Amino acid sequence: MSSDTTKEKIIQAANDVFILKGMDGARMQEIADEAGINKALLHYYFHSKEQLFKEVFYGILSKLIPGLILIFKGEGSLPDKIEAVVAEYDSFMFRNPFLPQFVIREINRDPDQLSGFMSDKGLDFELVEKMINKAVEAGTIRQITFPHLFANLIGMIVMPYIGRPLFQRKLFKNDPVKYDEFLRERRVVITYFIKQAMIC
Amino acid sequence: MSSDTTKEKIIQAANDVFILKGMDGARMQEIADEAGINKALLHYYFHSKEQLFKEVFYGILSKLIPGLILIFKGEGSLPDKIEAVVAEYDSFMFRNPFLPQFVIREINRDPDQLSGFMSDKGLDFELVEKMINKAVEAGTIRQITFPHLFANLIGMIVMPYIGRPLFQRKLFKNDPVKYDEFLRERRVVITYFIKQAMIC
DNA sequence: AAATAGTTTAACCAAATGGTTAAATTTGCA
DNA sequence: TGCAAATTTAACCATTTGGTTAAACTATTT
Structure with missing residues (x-):
């Protein structure tokens, strides 16, 4: 799968988690889990929670x-x-x-x-x-x-x-x-x- | 001043801070500062943030x-x-x-x-x-x-x-x-x- | 004066959490 | 095949934060 797909998986997962728990309540680890990847890779694509949230x-x-x-x-x-x-x-x-x-x-x-x-x-x-x-x-x-x-x-x-x-x-x-x-x-x-x- | 007054000062301070920043955003230290006391005394009156919030x-x-x-x-x-x-x-x-x-x-x-x-x-x-x-x-x-x-x-x-x-x-x-x-x-x-x- | 409750100081603890790092491994592609 | 990017592993760090503790000091009451 291409990097684009992974990025999309992340955004989809972040979507779900953010919208259920809000910016403060969301955990980067949970987003990573939800996307089926690990935290290191999450930060590889989005260097901060803030950035991910905004996207x-x-x-x-x-x-x-x-x-x-x-x-x-x-x-x-x-x-x-x-x-x-x-x-x-x-x-x-x-x-x-x-x-x-x-x-x-x-x-x-x-x-x-x-x-x-x-x-x-x-x-x-x-x-x-x-x-x-x-x-x-x-x-x-x-x-x-x-x-x-x-x-x-x-x-x-x-x-x-x-x-x-x-x-x-x-x-x-x-x-x-x-x-x-x-x-x-x-x-x-x-x-x-x-x-x-x-x-x- | 009696203990009652201090309790009221705390509640007033907590009121201000909570209502501006919400339960998550509020800091116990800030509430203590706002009340003009210290954190130890704050916990002496309200043993947890949750309890204070509810009151x-x-x-x-x-x-x-x-x-x-x-x-x-x-x-x-x-x-x-x-x-x-x-x-x-x-x-x-x-x-x-x-x-x-x-x-x-x-x-x-x-x-x-x-x-x-x-x-x-x-x-x-x-x-x-x-x-x-x-x-x-x-x-x-x-x-x-x-x-x-x-x-x-x-x-x-x-x-x-x-x-x-x-x-x-x-x-x-x-x-x-x-x-x-x-x-x-x-x-x-x-x-x-x-x-x-x-x-x- | 003695006892009690209120208050301060200041250090400390444990947990959660965002973020980093470096090395190893896998995958895709030229 | 070999290179580069993607991905994992796993440990680690710094910071924030709610909460605790113990000793000392002060005011109030009896």
Whole structure:
């Protein structure tokens, strides 16, 4: 097997371990084990934990951002775009259920790096902000500023993933199947909720 | 000064350090320094970090829960209660801005303990759930289940605190004063948002 | 004054952990 | 075949950190 494959095995293993245990909780030895190699070789490819973490973390994020940008810049009415963003975002979280926690940790660990990365990837909110403001002025949607709408949207999407261990216990008698059903309902519930709240 | 005062100094110091750096990031030495004592004395009062952490964490939570229960069990219409919960919750977060992150960490670290604690404190959601279901049946509010409403509510309230380092940079040009203004607007925005979404 | 609890000092311990090293071995490729 | 890169082995290092210990000192109480 080529060196590329080994590197990929490492990244895959790091992915799993990091996303389950976070940067602090992850052990280099465990990542090596998970990848089926030894610690020396791990450091042969990634000279530090920090470097490995960044490659994994920003690797995942890189997969999410293009979809969002496409939606923002694409055709369609504002409500349609909101619906699409919710769908895209939520399905991504469903496939990467530990990502929100992961992002939160990074938001508080190195916000400049994360912020810069988003800019590099071409994700900026000015377009969207203008779009919202224009719709408000035109009377298409109720009065709201972009930051508030953004916080509402992301908060509603992300909360069930962040709070799962508690929510599942308190609201679903700790039944994971029921909780997954609940998660699958979120997309349509959130979309509906936002539309009712925003559209006059 | 009595031993009680020293214990309180420790708890206060631990509060500050834990809430800024989390359980993992906090150092016993730093807590001792912050309390103006030395490590030996710190362990004289709290024999382990774990024990100290729990006293601090559940100490804070204990202050939040009674207010919520009062609202749930008190008089008033459902919309009024929702408004009151948002106000109570949000003002608590504003006074303890690092609490949400703190809770999230604990949710994922020891969910059983946290869940049990809430039950002990008399916080259960069955009443609220019934109240919501009844209102839906009566047609007072639009069709929604309690878990969804709960996730929406908490998500919207908590998100701006969790995501602050990033949001402030991306949406407010990293201006902390502007961000505090934004936070102060949240209560009314969220209340309004929820009411528009829920009330027919 | 004597006893008790609170507090300091300062050294120490054990475990965990990220990272290094050097030599030996295997594999892929020119 | 022979060279270079990939991989293993296994020991080792430095640092951090939670926690301990014992002796001495101080304040409080009885």
